[in-house]
Amino acid sequence: MLSHRAPRGPVSRSAFRVRPLVHAALLCSAPVLFATLNAHAQTAASTDDSALPNITVKAERNESATTEQSRSFAAKKVTVGKAAQELRDIPQAVTVVTRELLDQRLLLDLTDVLQNTTGVTVDYTDSERVTYWSRGYQIDAMQIDGLTINQFGSIFVQPDTAVLDRVEVLRGATGMLRGSGNPSATVNMVRKRPTAEFQASAELTRGSWDRYRAVGDISGALNQAGTVRGRLVAVSDKKAFFQKARQENRQVFYGVLEADLTAQTKLTASLQHTDLNATGAWGNLPANFDGSTLNLPRDTYLGSDWNKWNRYNQQAFVELEQRLGNEWNVKLSSAYTKMRMKDFTQSYFTRASTTNPYLFSVTTASYAGDAIDQRATNLTANGPFRLFGRKHELVVGAESVISKNVGTVGVGSQNAQTIDIRNWNPYTSYPEVSLTLPTTTGAPTYIRQQGAYATTRLSITDPLNLLFGARMSWWETELPRSPLSNYSVDREITPYVGVTYDVTKEISAYASFTKIFTPQNYMNANREVIAPIRGNDVAAGLKGAFFDGKLNASLALFRIENIGKATADTSTTNPCVDSEGKPIYPASYCYMADGKTRSQGFEAELSGEVLPGWQVMGGYTNTRTQYVKDSSASNVGQPLRSNDPRHVVKLFSSYRLNGALQGLTVGGGAQIQSGSYVTTTGLTARQGGYGVYNAMLNYRLNKTYSVQFNANNVFDKVYYKKYAPTGIGNYYGDPRNVLLTLRAAF
Numbered sequence: 167m168l169s170h171r172a173p174r175g176p177v178s179r180s181a182f183r184v185r186p187l188v189h190a191a192l193l194c195s196a197p198v199l200f201a202t203l204n205a206h207a208q209t210a211a212s213t214d215d216s217a218l219p220n221i222t223v224k225a226e227r228n229e230s231a232t233t234e235q236s237r238s239f240a241a242k243k244v245t246v247g248k249a250a251q252e253l254r255d256i257p258q259a260v261t262v263v264t265r266e267l268l269d270q271r272l273l274l275d276l277t278d279v280l281q282n283t284t285g286v287t288v289d290y291t292d293s294e295r296v297t298y299w300s301r302g303y304q305i306d307a308m309q310i311d312g313l314t315i316n317q318f319g320s321i322f323v324q325p326d327t328a329v330l331d332r333v334e335v336l337r338g339a340t341g342m343l344r345g346s347g348n349p350s351a352t353v354n355m356v357r358k359r360p361t362a363e364f365q366a367s368a369e370l371t372r373g374s375w376d377r378y379r380a381v382g383d384i385s386g387a388l389n390q391a392g393t394v395r396g397r398l399v400a401v402s403d404k405k406a407f408f409q410k411a412r413q414e415n416r417q418v419f420y421g422v423l424e425a426d427l428t429a430q431t432k433l434t435a436s437l438q439h440t441d442l443n444a445t446g447a448w449g450n451l452p453a454n455f456d457g458s459t460l461n462l463p464r465d466t467y468l469g470s471d472w473n474k475w476n477r478y479n480q481q482a483f484v485e486l487e488q489r490l491g492n493e494w495n496v497k498l499s500s501a502y503t504k505m506r507m508k509d510f511t512q513s514y515f516t517r518a519s520t521t522n523p524y525l526f527s528v529t530t531a532s533y534a535g536d537a538i539d540q541r542a543t544n545l546t547a548n549g550p551f552r553l554f555g556r557k558h559e560l561v562v563g564a565e566s567v568i569s570k571n572v573g574t575v576g577v578g579s580q581n582a583q584t585i586d587i588r589n590w591n592p593y594t595s596y597p598e599v600s601l602t603l604p605t606t607t608g609a610p611t612y613i614r615q616q617g618a619y620a621t622t623r624l625s626i627t628d629p630l631n632l633l634f635g636a637r638m639s640w641w642e643t644e645l646p647r648s649p650l651s652n653y654s655v656d657r658e659i660t661p662y663v664g665v666t667y668d669v670t671k672e673i674s675a676y677a678s679f680t681k682i683f684t685p686q687n688y689m690n691a692n693r694e695v696i697a698p699i700r701g702n703d704v705a706a707g708l709k710g711a712f713f714d715g716k717l718n719a720s721l722a723l724f725r726i727e728n729i730g731k732a733t734a735d736t737s738t739t740n741p742c743v744d745s746e747g748k749p750i751y752p753a754s755y756c757y758m759a760d761g762k763t764r765s766q767g768f769e770a771e772l773s774g775e776v777l778p779g780w781q782v783m784g785g786y787t788n789t790r791t792q793y794v795k796d797s798s799a800s801n802v803g804q805p806l807r808s809n810d811p812r813h814v815v816k817l818f819s820s821y822r823l824n825g826a827l828q829g830l831t832v833g834g835g836a837q838i839q840s841g842s843y844v845t846t847t848g849l850t851a852r853q854g855g856y857g858v859y860n861a862m863l864n865y866r867l868n869k870t871y872s873v874q875f876n877a878n879n880v881f882d883k884v885y886y887k888k889y890a891p892t893g894i895g896n897y898y899g900d901p902r903n904v905l906l907t908l909r910a911a912f
Contacts, residue, residue, distance in 0.1 A: 231356070232332075232359070234358065235265075236266060237266050238266055238774060239264055239266060239774050239781045239782065240264070240717055240718050240775065241332065241718070245312055245334065245354065246312075246334040246336045246352060246354040247342075248544075248546045248561050252711075253709060253711065254674045254711055255631070255666060256336070257664035257666055257705065258337065258338050258680070258722075259336070260336050261283055261334075261335045261337075261771060261773075262332055262333070262773070263279050263282070263283060263334075265331055266781070268333075270781075270818070271818055271833075271835075271876075272874070273327055274327055275326055276324045276333075277296055279327060279333050280298050280335075282818070282837070283333075283816070284769060284787060285301065285337050285351070285769050286305070286335065287807075287810050289809075290887070292447055292449055293446050295319040295320055299807065299810065300335075300337050301349070301350060301351070302350075302726075302807055303348040303349055304350060305348070305351050305353060306350070307344055307352070308354070309355065310354075310355050310483075311355075311485070312354060313499055313544055314344050314542055314544075315501070315503055315540065316567070320574075321536050323477060325440070326401050326403070326418045328383070328399055329401075329420040330358065332356050333353065334353070334356065335351055336351060337350075337769075338350075338680065338705055339702070339703035339726065340680070341637060341660030341662070341683065342635060342660065342662045342680065345565075345639035345658070346682070346698070348682070348684060348728075349701030349703050349726045357422070357438075358383075358385075358399065358422070359397065360385050360395035360422060360423070362387055362392050362395060363387075366912040367383045367910060368380075368381065369910075370908045371905055371908075372905070373405070373903065373905035373906070374904055375405060376406045377403075377405035377406070379401070380403075382399070382401075383398070384397070384398050385397035393425065393426040395423070397420075398420070398421050399421075400419050401418035401419075403416040403417075403418075404416075408465055408900060409447075411445065411469065411470070412445050412447065412467050414444040414445070417439075418439070418440050420436065420437075420439075421438075422434065422435070422436035423435050431488050431489075433485070433487075434483075434486075435482075435485075436481075436482070436483045438483075439478065439479075443474070443508075445469060445471065445474065446473055446474070447467065447468065447469045449515060450468065450894055450895060450897045451468065451894060451896040451898070452587075453851060453892065453895075455523055456849065457850060457891025460523060462588075464898045464901055466587070468515050468894065469512070470592050470595075470596050470598065471593050472511070473512050474510060474511045475510055475512065476509040477505070477506060477508055478505075479505050480503070481502065483500070483501045484500055485498070485499040485500075492550070493550050495547070495548055496547045499546075500541070500542065501541070501542050502539070502541050503539070503542070504538070504539055504540075505539075507533070507536035507537070507574070510533045510534065511532045511598075513530055513596060514529050514579075515527070516529075524586050524588050526584070526585060526587055527584050527585075528584075528585055528596055530581045531578035531579065531580065532576050532578075534575065535575050535607055536572070536574045537571075538571050538572070539570045540570075541566075542566070543565065543566045544563060544564070544565045545563055545565075547561070547562050548560065558624045558625055560621075562620045563620075564619070565617045566615070566616045568613070568615075570612055571610065571612075572609070572611075573611070575604045575606055575608050576601075576603050577604070580599065580601055609645065610646060612646075614640075614641070615639065615641050617639040618637070619635065619637035620635050621635025622634065629667055629668035630667050631665065631666045632665055633662070633665065634662060635661075635662045636660065638659050639658045640658075641655040641658070641698075653695045655683070655685045658683050660680075660682060660683060663678065664676065664677065664680075665677050673709070674710075675707070676705075676708075677704075678704070678705050681700060682700075683698040683700050684701070685698045686732050686759075689751075690735065690738075690756050690757060690758055691738045691744060692744065692745070696758060696759045697730055699731050701729075702726065703724065703726045704724070707720060708720065708721045713775065716775040717775055718774050719771070719772050719773075720771045721769075724766060725764070726765040727762065728762070729762050730759035730760070730761065731761025731762070731796070732757045732761065734756075734758075735758040736755055738756040739755070740755045742754060742755055761793075761797065762794040762795040763794060763796075764792055764794050766790055767789035770786045771784065772785075779824070780820075781819065783817070783819070784817040785816050786814070789810065790805070790812065791807065793805075793806065808845065809843070809888070811840045811841065812840050813840040814838070817835045817837075818833065819834065820833030820862065820864075829866040829867070830864070830865050830866075831863070835859070836858065837858045840855040841853060844891060846890055846891050846892045846893075847892055851891040853885065853886055853889060856883060856885050858879050859881055859883075860877065861876070862875065862877075873906070874909065875905075875907075876904065876907070877902070877903075877904045878902070878903050878904070878905075879900060879903065880902060882902040
């Protein structure tokens, strides 16, 4: 087993240490699980064969990827690629969070989902700017219904899961799907679609810290023939937090129409609006001068009750799907996404003393004008073809994503006062002041990405399939107010190669090589923009689909190298000048593409029905990352993110009882991780391994009504979900909290 020892630090908050041997045992049991399940299937088949004559049936499987109403934690197909595929046909690690898991675990926004997803960690720039990471790299783009949407920090509103059917997470480099980005993961949020039959549901949730949530969902045919269908989902979610004076009010509306224009042509159009008013917090709690914790109360909020971080997101979506002869399908999708800041006023804290760790200066800042408009369009054709007497599959397409980002304007560092944070009262200590904002507008930035792609799946033999393809991408960044900062990447090719082999009817092995690229705006001594960073991802593993697809299992090994990060070229002059002596960088060397990072590890996951009524979603992740080459010599050999734990287990399981207790479902789970550390300016803070445990009870009163009780952090574990030895970067994890939900389905 790979090992890594973190440096000793002044902070130790260890509840218990997660033993690497335990994780090793979990991983080593995966092949046994595969073998046991396979033997079970073969034994059942053998028993049947002894009683009945052999009958061979060949048929094409055509299950939908939709998970709503499945009552399962397992998915049979995904649409995270450009066409629907079975999980076993994708030679990379894929996790699907189904509608049933969203409901049972009561995961209410995207952050809740990804906190419970194998191989993903969540980080906080502040209370509202949340980032997601996988295998040491940031997840820097997402998909909604298969269309790329860039995640932009301060005005991005966490999507509400009430509108979702499922969340698909494909880990590793995905250059075929989106061209540029990090070799981390692609997150595809698939929204609910109208149903042919009438259905309606309502939910009322009451939770800790004055949380009130109401959801309404109605769907069905709009004409007698059923060729026009519609669905409406509305959410009102108001909550406070465990910190004093913090609150949030979210309103969501989602409407979608489907129309069968002909028997082979379907048109879908939707509109989604999410409005969020939040107090927010520009930072959190400080550490001591030596990096140790100050042990401030968990309900401490270093902000004022008048703080505002209000914004909204909108998206209009249209999709035209045409089924052709010979099983071919053509789909044209387009979306316009609009993100706006409505009101932003925040208090901000900085240290005011070098001897008193509780003495801080508080100031006020107010900004406006933050705006993003994005247009995404994708055209895809997919279907089978025959060659050398065998049936193969082909996907071809083109994609365009154009974003206009307008920066904020405003004022900061106003109304400075010195306070002792031990005496801070967010209601009275710092009255609101009126600030006058500039009348100028922020500087726009245009980012244009285009790509054309093709990938094929060749059936070499019945068990052996070869996948290969490539994407050609164009990238352009334009800053009209700073034209010297414009740059572009033309005809960047990202290849993709994979192989799958069916070891048995239930188990397949796979291997793949895929790439991705990230443009970077740095120049060499010839005034040339240096080449993009290129991510290379090699993966291999096993996948299993048991009990007719009711249970999925996977074991994945990966190795990622990100090559070509900009580093200082010390062979040039400092300051950097070109051949004519004109300055390029007045305070640094020129740059070259010489950096290199590496991430490697393995993952194991089990999802679905282990026994009748017993659902499981569990995953284990072991990741080791390091800087191989970097412009800072002190980084070489260090992990990319030392605060990401080496070992992580995420587990949730539920069981539907029968007999006298029929109607009752009991569930529970845990998130367990090993220790981690953070080093900044020579100080190190460390947190030992810990576990957070959750529980669920659901009782179906009758066919219409059910009631569910969820308890999170049952044992009220005190821990930091993010921490740092300097600044105001310590974030307590949520204390014990409960939610009671009443559901009605018609």
